[in-house]
Amino acid sequence: CCVYLLQKETPLANAVFWAARQGNLALLQLLLNSGRVDADCRDTYGTTALMVASYNGHYDCVKELIMQGADINYQRETGSTALFFAAQQGHHDVCKLLFEFGASTDCQTKDGGTALTVASQYGHSKVVDVLLKNGANVHDQLNDGATSLFLATQEGHVTIIRQLLSSGAKVNQRRHCPLWMAAQMGHSEVVKVLLLRGADRDADRQDGTTALFKAALKGYCSVVEELLKFSPSFGLLKNGSTVLHAAVMGGSLRTVQLLLEACADPMLRNRNNELPADLTKNERILRLLRPGICNGPS
Structure with a gap:
């Protein structure tokens, strides 16, 4: 968020920040026109009045500060700019205004964040459109x-995911896999969009778990259904478990049924020939799986 802590020795600057925060254009103009306070006055963290006005979406105050010479691309201590704050809060009109006067999309925060990553994360599709244009x-x-696509996927922002993919975002990422995250969070519509755009249905994390494994473990039936349409692998995972193993451990009868219907010869035991520890806790699943258990490895 936009935090500002003014130094006590600058009462006029304090008043400028207050006007920018409240959107009081008349007061802001009075203070700036007095010649006794700079448009780029800053607090101890390097926050400027322009950042404050942008964060709060006060278009007229933003424009006044720019016309009075405020530095559009100045970065506070964290690396954030006025554009970053406007994007974070979804003020697409302010973003457009900042671009008219030379705002840069290249500025990064200390953690590598940009206006696009933060707008994608918070679900501001109009801002994303402005930024991409x-x-x-x-x-x-x-x-x-973590990419903008991954952040949007994590939060389930389908519209933004489509925008990013249409602009060339890579649907397959090894370390931060969008499909894996969508399955992990239970976003079935996102899973569908990613698969239709060419996401690797069997992409896994460093621990070897796939999107289907995570969906099965958490009992996200709608996600499992979407994944099954693209024939994902049911084989033994790197961690020694199987997808069906995960479904049983998750305790979702419907998920187990879906997997059994989709796989003619399901593997239930792990590489140590062990049955899921939680199997006996759910008698309904136990009865459902009994034929598979009997026919499984001995």
């Missing part, structure tokens, strides 16, 4: 490798 890099990513 003004040169934002669809491949922007945080320092840990």
Whole structure:
């Protein structure tokens, strides 16, 4: 969020920040026209009045500060700019205004965040559209490798996911796999969109778990149904478990039924020839799986 802490020795700057926060254009103009306070006055964290006005979506105050010479691309201590704050809060009109006066999409926060990554994460599709039309890099990513697409996927923002994919975002990422995250969070519509755009149905994480495994473990039936339409693998995973194993452990009868119907010869035991520890806790699943158990490895 936009945090500002003004130094006590600058009462006029304090008044400028208050006017910018409240959207009081008349007061802001009075203070700036007095010649006794700079349009780029800053707090101890480097936050400017322009950032405050942008964060709060006060279009007229933003324009006044720009016309009075405020530095549009100035970065506060964290690396955030006025554009970043406007994008974070979904103020697409303010973003457009900032671009008219030279705002840059290249500025990054200390964690690698950009206006596009934060707008994607918070679900502001109109802002994403403005950013992409003004040169934002669809491949922007945080320092840990999370892309704008991955962040949008995590939160289930389908419209933004479509926007990013249409602009060239990579649907398959090894470290931060969008499909895996969508399955992990139970976003079935996102899973559908990603699969239709060519997502690798069997992509796994470093621990070897696939999207189908995570959906089965959490009992997300709608996600499992979408994945099964693309014939994902049922084989033994790197961690020694199977997808059916995960479904049983998750305790969802419907998920187990879906997997049994989709797989003619399901593997229930893991590489140690062990049955799921929680199997006996759910007698309905036990009865459902009994033929498979009897016919499984001995």
